[in-house]
Amino acid sequence: MSQDTLFDKVWDLHKVSSLPGGSDQIFIGLHLIHEVTSPQAFGALKDKKLKVKFPDRTVATVDHIVPTDNQSRPFKDNLAEQMIETLEKNCLEHKIRFFNIGSGNQGIVHVVAPELGLTQPGMTIACGDSHTSTHGAFGSIAFGIGTSQVRDVLATQTLAMNKLKVRQIWCDNTLSKGVYAKDLVLHIINKLGVKAGVGFAYEFAGPAIHELSMEERMTICNMSIEGGARCGYINPDEKTFSYIRNKLYAPKNEHWDNALRWWESLKSDENSIYDDVIKLDASKVEPTVTWGITPGQSISINQQIPLLDELSPNDKLVAEEAYEYMSFKPGQLIKDTPVDVCFIGSCTNGRISDLRVAAKVLKGKKVSKNVKAFAVPGSEKVATKAKQEGLDQIFRDSGFQWREPGCSMCLAMNSDKLIGNQVSASSSNRNFKGRQGSPSGRTLLMSPAMVAAAAINGKVSDVREFIN
Amino acid sequence: MKSEFTQPIGKISNINGQCIPLIGNDIDTDRIIPARFLKCVNFDSLGESVFEDDRKTLKGKHPFDLEENKNASILIVNSNFGCGSSREHAPQALMRWGIKAIIGESFADIFYSNCIAIGIPCFTLPKNSIEEIQNYCDNKFLFLEIDLKNSFAKAKDLSLNLEIKDSSRKMFLSGEWDATSTLLENENLIENKFNELPYIKFNSLFNS
Structure with a gap:
């Protein structure tokens, strides 16, 4: 304990x-x-x-x-x-x-x-x-x-x-x-x-x-x-x-x-006791994208969608369900997957720093003509700040729609929804079946910068190619 | 739909009913009740929309659409059932469809506490026992008599030692799962706690 x-x-x-x-x-x-x-x-x-x-x-x-x-x-x-x-x-x-x-x-x-x-x-x-x-x-x-x-x-x-x-x-x-x-x-x-x-x-x-x-x-x-x-x-x-x-x-x-x-005075003591400790190396993390129907089903941008044999027995059932729902083949690269909708917003990534980083990628670029892209600030305060900094204009100039604050297409309780089996590049938090408003809609979770990159190329892209 | 829905009240010690197996890991609450059905100010009509999208996709083959399951009340699920959104609409929809208890490999935390709060006991069993029950249900009806006091379930030719957190089990047996009145019994202690917390004092702007 x-x-x-x-x-x-x-x-x-x-x-x-x-x-x-x-x-x-x-x-x-x-x-x-x-x-x-x-x-x-x-x-x-x-x-x-x-x-x-x-x-x-x-x-x-x-x-x-x-x-x-x-x-x-x-x-x-x-x-x-x-x-x-x-x-x-x-x-x-x-x-x-x-x-x-x-x-x-x-x-x-x-x-x-x-x-x-x-x-x-x-x-x-x-x-x-x-x-x-x-x-x-x-x-x-x-x-x-x-x-x-x-x-x-x-x-x-x-x-x-x-x-x-x-x-x-x-x-x-x-x-x-x-x-x-x-x-x-x-x-x-x-x-x-x-x-x-x-x-x-x-x-x-x-x-x-x-x-x-x-x-x-x-x-x-x-x-x-x-x-x-x-x-x-x-x-x-x-x-x-x-x-x-x-x-x-x-x-x-x-x-x-x-x-x-x-x-x-409020912090864990140096010699406090945990029920469990996990260590990982953050420098090894690469831009990450989900390919499946749970937020755990993710890979680095240059990786292939895992083969069934590469997965632990407990992950196989939901992986098979994911291949079918997403229409992805095991072993396929996630990079260059065409996207239909790009969404930047949500309680995960709808804050001013998220909009800044996406705007930096978008500045001077155009959203692919095959993509519907929209940015939804997380709050009225975020929207005001973004406008003061001219971010809304950068989004608009690139072809993004600039919206009013709300949860929007993270869970699609309003009219912002995927249609049919559209693929979205989304800065939100859940890629569950049907999550973004269409019972067959497909969600790829990624960072706001990665969503911006996907919007420009019309397909899943490595944002590092935009910022170097 | 089945006979008229009645909300559980008071002590819950026995649940008897037919099992309905639902296979799949990580079945999230968006699937149990898609977000568009959350546009409501009461839970009354959620029962008919439970698993709406999954049921449409399976065109009548979903366990919740099969004729033989229409009177079932004990749901058998796999691992991490109810993950995702905290929406109580999910267990409310299951309950209004007719589910009175759930047995699974494991449950998501918020879903589990929502089930307690509305009077649906959730039990766990090892993976192989769950699979056995699900296979059994494939070709036969399984009626279970669940005895919460002893965490035990029996059928004609089967008996199961169910696992449930002791605190949850006690809450069902005493009726405390419907927590409001129990919590209110400590009204003085709540007042004391309010007065003793450091941040209440330095957040005077709050208290206007």
């Missing part, structure tokens, strides 16, 4: 009681909600005649269902309109802070909370969304929950949970040029497998992690869940503190000094 890790410390700090069945009651410091997984929770509160216990500790925004082309109300999609209205009504009734479209602070929930300074080290954070692990980049313990648990947090500000084990993933050296946080996390998921993280929190550590910017760290923690770990985190450091400083909800003046003193 782990001891003295950041996870242990934050867990123990938030433990309210041991429940009779043997699980722990954990206090949730920050609760984030959105329109998709909260309406039934508010409905259940009403049925049980309960109130929201600490309305100040819950913050709402709208992201999954918002259109990215025309956001004027009412939305064209009646069901989407009904969902945003329900959220508006629930927030008003329960006095919950809500960042609506046009507030200047709306966006994907996992982009918004960090950029507003809501996400802070040492907190427990829960949200009805599996990518809540993103917030672990700040040294918080953050995890996705379902709607019944959203109800429990609203009613009690606590959850019944079993403590997770802790696996440290130590990344030596640094990433090479043209290789990004997305490549590293895809590599980690490939090496460990998509279910290795079940029952674990992942602590990402080592020189390669230390080197990463806060936004890159968020990309890593974001995809912990794709490796099966519902929680991923990084010990906070100077970069963490300076990212938070001066954000809208960051502690100010003497509160800042107190916060900093506490945050600086």
Whole structure:
């Protein structure tokens, strides 16, 4: 059992009681909600005649269902309109802070909370969304929950949970040029497998992690869940503190000094005990692309899609399913695979640094005429910043469509969808069957820079050929 | 659809029903209920859309479409079932279709806790036992009587020692799986915790 890790410390700090069945009651410091997984929770509160216990500790925004082309109300999609209205009504009734479209602070929930300074080290954070692990980049313990648990947090500000084990993933050296946080996390998921993280929190550590910017760290923690770990985190450091400083909800003046003193004490002890430790060499990671139907099915840009015989017995079943669904032949190169749609956005890679790196690749180039390409900033703040820097114009000049903030084609709950068996090069997090809105649509996950390169060439490409 | 859906309440100690095998590793919650069906403000109509895209692809051959499975209630799955999105809509859709318990090689964490929270016990068995059951179901009906108290399941010519986390087992037996009221019993402790956490104090902007 782990001891003295950041996870242990934050867990123990938030433990309210041991429940009779043997699980722990954990206090949730920050609760984030959105329109998709909260309406039934508010409905259940009403049925049980309960109130929201600490309305100040819950913050709402709208992201999954918002259109990215025309956001004027009412939305064209009646069901989407009904969902945003329900959220508006629930927030008003329960006095919950809500960042609506046009507030200047709306966006994907996992982009918004960090950029507003809501996400802070040492907190427990829960949200009805599996990518809540993103917030672990700040040294918080953050995890996705379902709607019944959203109800429990609203009613009690606590959850019944079993403590997770802790696996440290130590990344030596640094990433090479043209290789990004997305490549590293895809590599980690490939090496460990998509279910290795079940029952674990992942602590990402080592020189390669230390080197990463806060936004890159968020990309890593974001995809912990794709490796099966519902929680991923990084010990906070100077970069963490300076990212938070001066954000809208960051502690100010003497509160800042107190916060900093506490945050600086928050990290895994040098001699802390982990349930498991994995070491890997980040300098060996190359631009990585998924070829299959799980985020673990990835290869380096110059590799061939694995043959059945090269896979472990446990991976064969899903590999066979993937060859068929993707219409790929074992042994085929992933490079030069034609793509139909290029998508840059999502809670994994929809932040300003992602747009900057993609714009750098796109500048002065044109998107292939066979490709539909669009960029969706992760939040209104990201969009504003991108416009100030002229990034939106670079995207437009290249042939990309520039959209309004939202989750968009990561999960295709709005009108941004693949059609038929189109192939998308996507900076999002999931390549599941049907994930991007068409039951036969095919998704290749990669870094935003790689998506930009694919957009220009109309096929999967090595971004290093663009940046040298 | 089958007989009218009733939500489980209170103590759950026995589940009896016919098994329905579903073969495949890493079956994610997008497949269990595609995102377009999440555009709803209640869970009521999800049952009919469970596995919608997989069922359409298999044109009537999907286990959830086979006539002989229409009264089944114990789902038999392989490894990492329910991975991906945290959407509770997935177990809600399974439950509204008629699933009351799931036996598998392994489950994704969030899916597993969602199942507990809505009253669906998830049990594990080794890979070969799962495959045996799935093969058995290929040509025969398998009715299981699950006894949660003893983590045991029996059929006419078969008995199984099921595995389940002890805390989950206790929650079903006591009714605590429906957690809100249990959590609320500690209201004073929750207040104390709120007052004692360091960051509540230095986040005064929050508390406006």
